[in-house]
Amino acid sequence: xxxxxxxxLSDLEYxxxxxxxxxxxxxxxxxxxxxLRFWRSAPDAGYLAALNEGFSKTSGEILAWxxxxxxxxxxxxxxxxxxxxxFPQVQxxxxxxxxxxxxxxxxxxxxxxxxxxxxxxxxxxxxxREGGFYSFVIxxxxxxxxxxxxxxxxxxxxxxxxxxxxxELWARFFEHADLYALAVPLACFRFQGTSLSFEQADLYRQxxxxxxxxxxxxxxxxxxxxxxxxxxxxxxxxxxxPGLAYPAKIIEHAGRNxxxxxxxxxxx
Amino acid sequence: xxxxxxxxxDWPKISIITPSFNQAAFLESCLRSVLxxxYPNLEYxxxxxxxxxxxxxxxxxxxxxxxxxVSEPDQGNYPAVEKGFARATGEIMGWLNSDxxxxxxxxxxxxxxxxxxxxxxxITSQYPLLLSEDGLAxxxxxxxxxxxxxxxxxxxxxLNRFFYTGFIxxxxxxxxxxxxxxxxxxxxxxxxxxxxxxxxxxxxxxxxxxGVGVPLAGFRIxxxxxxxxxxxxxxxxxxxxxxxxxxxxxxxxxTMVLRLLRRLPRAxxxxxxxxxxxxxxxxxxxxxxxxxxTWRVIEGRFI
Numbered sequence: 001x002x003x004x005x006x007x008x009l010s011d012l013e014y015x016x017x018x019x020x021x022x023x024x025x026x027x028x029x030x031x032x033x034x035x036l037r038f039w040r041s042a043p044d045a046g047y048l049a050a051l052n053e054g055f056s057k058t059s060g061e062i063l064a065w066x067x068x069x070x071x072x073x074x075x076x077x078x079x080x081x082x083x084x085x086x087f088p089q090v091q092x093x094x095x096x097x098x099x100x101x102x103x104x105x106x107x108x109x110x111x112x113x114x115x116x117x118x119x120x121x122x123x124x125x126x127x128x129r130e131g132g133f134y135s136f137v138i139x140x141x142x143x144x145x146x147x148x149x150x151x152x153x154x155x156x157x158x159x160x161x162x163x164x165x166x167x168e169l170w171a172r173f174f175e176h177a178d179l180y181a182l183a184v185p186l187a188c189f190r191f192q193g194t195s196l197s198f199e200q201a202d203l204y205r206q207x208x209x210x211x212x213x214x215x216x217x218x219x220x221x222x223x224x225x226x227x228x229x230x231x232x233x234x235x236x237x238x239x240x241x242p243g244l245a246y247p248a249k250i251i252e253h254a255g256r257n258x259x260x261x262x263x264x265x266x267x268x
Numbered sequence: 269x270x271x272x273x274x275x276x277x278d279w280p281k282i283s284i285i286t287p288s289f290n291q292a293a294f295l296e297s298c299l300r301s302v303l304x305x306x307y308p309n310l311e312y313x314x315x316x317x318x319x320x321x322x323x324x325x326x327x328x329x330x331x332x333x334x335x336x337x338v339s340e341p342d343q344g345n346y347p348a349v350e351k352g353f354a355r356a357t358g359e360i361m362g363w364l365n366s367d368x369x370x371x372x373x374x375x376x377x378x379x380x381x382x383x384x385x386x387x388x389x390x391i392t393s394q395y396p397l398l399l400s401e402d403g404l405a406x407x408x409x410x411x412x413x414x415x416x417x418x419x420x421x422x423x424x425x426x427l428n429r430f431f432y433t434g435f436i437x438x439x440x441x442x443x444x445x446x447x448x449x450x451x452x453x454x455x456x457x458x459x460x461x462x463x464x465x466x467x468x469x470x471x472x473x474x475x476x477x478x479g480v481g482v483p484l485a486g487f488r489i490x491x492x493x494x495x496x497x498x499x500x501x502x503x504x505x506x507x508x509x510x511x512x513x514x515x516x517x518x519x520x521x522x523t524m525v526l527r528l529l530r531r532l533p534r535a536x537x538x539x540x541x542x543x544x545x546x547x548x549x550x551x552x553x554x555x556x557x558x559x560x561x562t563w564r565v566i567e568g569r570f571i
Contacts, residue, residue, distance in 0.1 A: 074372065075404040082404070097395075097408055099482075106380065107373040107482045108553035108561050110395050112410045184397075184405040185483065191561070233533040253398075253406035256489055 001028065003071040005035050009078065013037045013060045017050040025068075048157045048165040055156070063150055069190045070141040071105065076186045080144050083182060083251055086260055091177035092145035094138050094186075096250060101188040108191065111136070114267035115248025116179040121170065122217040127208045133225045135267070138179070140166040141187040145173065152176050163200055164207035171211050180262070183252035231268040239268045279309040279379045282442075283358030286314045286366055287348035292322040294367040294488065297403055299330050302364060307375035311335040311358045315348040323366075346463040350455045353448070362442040367488045369399065370439075374484045378442045381480065381551055381563050388565075389475035390443035392436050394550065395483040401490055409434065412570035413548025414477040419468065420513045423546075425506040430527050431518050433570065436477065438464040439485035443471065450474050461498060462505035469509045478565065481552040530571050537569050545571050 004014055016029050018041040026041040033039060038057045044050045051065055062084055066072065084090060096115065101107045113136040116126070121138075128134045143166075153172040157165040173179070220228065231239050239245055248265040284302055288295055302312055314327055316339035327337055336355050342348050349363045360382050364370060381391060392414065398407040411434040414424070418433065426432040441464075451470040455463045471477070507515065518526065529544065537545050548568045553561045 071372075073405070075399075078402075078404050079406075101373065102561060104376070105373055106376045107371070110408075110482050184408055233535040235531045235533060237531075255407070 001032055003074075004066065005032060007072065007074065007077045009081065011060075011081075012077065013058060015039065015054045015057050017044070017054040018042075019044045019050060046159070046162070048159045048161060051165065052156050052159065055150075058147075061147055062144055063147060064141075064144040066141045066187065071101070071188045071190070072141070073099070073185055073187060075184075079182070079184060080186070083260055084144075084146065087180075087251070087262065090146075090180050090251070090262075091149040092143065092173055093180040093182050093251065094144075095142035096181040096183045096252075097185040098136070098139040098142060099185045099188040100191050102191055105188075107188060110185065113181065115181045115250055115265040117246035117248050117267070118174045118178060119217065120246045120267075121174055121179075122212060122215045124212055124219050126170075127167070127205070127212065129205050129209070133220050133228065138166075138170055139187065139189060141189060142185075143170075144186075149173060149177055161207050163204045164211065167204075167208045168211045171215065178249055180249045180251050181265070183250060228268045236266070240266045241268065244268060277380060277383050279307065279376075280360050280382050281309045281311060281358040282307060282360040282362070282375055282379055283311040283313065283353075283356035284361075284375075285349050285352030285356065285363040286312070287317070287345050287352065287363070288314055288319060288323055288327070288366040289317040289342075289345070289348070290319045290321045290323060291366040292319065292326060294403075295323050295326045296329075298364060298366050298369060299326065301369040301371070302375075303330065303333050305370065305372055305375050307379065309358075309379070310375065311356060313337065313352045313355055315342070315352045316340075317342040317344070317348055343457065344460070346455050346457050346460075349463075350457065353453070353455075359445055360442055361445060361448055362439075364439050364485065367490060368439045369403065369486045369488070371397075371483060371485065373482075377480070377482055377484065382442075382444065384563050385478075385551065385565065388478050388551070389447045390441065390471055391478045391480050391551065392442075393440035393484040394479040394481050396435065396437035396440060397483045397486040399486040399488045401488065403486075403488065405486065406489075408483060411479065413479045413546075413550055413568045415546035415548050415570075416472045416476065417543060418546045418570075419472050419477075420510060420515065422507075422510055422515060422517065424468075425465070425503060425510075427503065427507060428518055428523060430523050430530075436465075436468050437485065437487060439487060440483075441468075442484075447471060447475055459505045459508065461502040462509060465502075465506045466509045469513060476549055478549045478551050479568075481550060526571070532571070537571055540571070545569050 014036050016036055016039040018025055020041055020043040029039050096113050097110055099107050100109045124132050125135055126138050153176055158168045161168055245266045245268050250263050250265040251260055254261045312334050314334055314337040316323055318339055318341045324339055394411050395408050397405055400406045423433045424436050456466045459466050550566050550568050551563055554564045555561055
């Protein structure tokens with residue numbers, strides 16, 4: 001909660017939905033309640049139902065959620081506000097540099113992803129699974145979108161699912177708009193022994209696969225996967241094989257005394 | 269190297285110096301970025317050069333959390349840093365200028381790396397971060413690594429655009445006291461701008477620099493900045509430093525060959541002889557059984 005409130009964004013609407021915790025969480029929430037637009041602590045119908053309840057209380061132009069064990073970096077909201085203001089064509093965005101931290105808030109890794117693409121997403125590129133051709137997940141806590149996109153995509157998370165609500169939402173968002181990758185870190189995912197059990201990870205993957213099946217794009221064949229892997233050893237410019245390389249959209253800062261710009265990125 | 273990240277460790281004492289002079293607008297966020305992390309074994313020293321812009325009020329507010337502070341006229345930024353280090357007693361050292369910022373995890377990552385990897389003498393980040401004047405992240409780059417021979421050939425200063433591989437970001441660099449002492453326990457303040465670079469020159473004589481795969485600090489780009497206003501002078505100072513170690517500037521043909529080699533597929537880089545490509549030491553976190561992490565050293569290579 002501190003990582004949200006300490007950003008000092010004047011135009012922030014922060015909502016906390018607690019499922020009736022008995023470990024002292026409500027006391028923490030109460031401590032910050034004057035800064036919250038809405039909060040409640042009561043048993044609910046599950047994780048995604050709680051998120052839908054939270055989103056139904058929002059009125060903001062830009063939306064996102066963060067799980068209670070993850071954290072934003074200190075500059076996240078200001079940068080997001082600047083970028084959405086500057087680029088009206090951007091409907092949703094995520095980070096190009098996802099961070100992972102441990103249970104004691106120490107950042108363990110920073111990785112540079114290659115960007116995101118609708119077709120690649122529907123073909124399973126952002127889903128980690130056995131034998132799949134996976135590159136990077138779309139880091140949920142680093143993903144922000146406009147209310148107009150949220151409403152066009154149905155304005156709710158799919159409560160028929162148990163855990164993969166984020167992935168299913170991205171699938172619907174991709175029907176409407178390209179995902180832009182912003183070239184600074186925005187949030188940290190907390191790697192915890194207890195955050196997602198192996199059974200849950202398995203369930204997550206199954207639900208994601210069911211989502212991808214709705215869109216019916218073919219997974220890359222064995223030959224295609226190996227062709228793509230082989231192309232990766234080429235210099236970036238030579239990788240732009242027509243029909244094979246995916247275009248991505250990257251937002252990065254142009255340097256001193258300049259501003260944010262959109263540039264194309266490519267990956268195979 | 270065996271200690272798991274989640275287990276308790278003996279946090280080494282880290283000494284951080286902040287030189288301050290008339291940067292009141294940024295000073296508070298700088299001090300908070302050091303103190304708010306709550307590193308359990310921190311010695312934080314602020315050396316102010318008799319500021320008259322409200323900096324003192326800021327320092328007074330944080331005085332209880334500082335191990336030492338002073339406000340008196342001094343010879344400038346680097347002499348202030350040196351004065352601070354003369355007071356420092358920590359096992360790990362670094363300095364943070366009053367307009368720059370640590371990130372919320374910096375000191376614990378640094379403390380843990382030095383605690384778990386005894387062979388590491390000094391580190392810097394592979395992901396230098398730049399901040400706008402109002403402290404927002406605007407750019408982060410992934411550097412491929414660092415190498416002694418590459419450093420002395422001028423690869424860490426933009427003397428030649430095609431030769432340059434990235435600065436060693438000062439605020440992201442930390443070292444052991446033993447290295448500092450072996451290197452003379454001093455800054456060369458006769459170089460008014462590139463004192464940091466001169467120190468790296470002496471460190472490289474003694475130990476390899478390890479690149480950490482996590483961002484550690486942000487450099488604030490200001491219109492009024494010493495190093496940005498006189499960037500050309502900084503480069504000139506850096507070149508003077510390199511000449512002390514016999515800098516061989518790349519000629520046009522070498523530059524052209526390098527430009528071609530840089531287009532080579534990454535997989536080919538490992539087959540190039542050392543000196544054409546360079547080996548580098550990187551520190552990354554590695555997952556070990558039971559979903560805990562440990563820092564480990566890997567070898568990389570870059571052109």
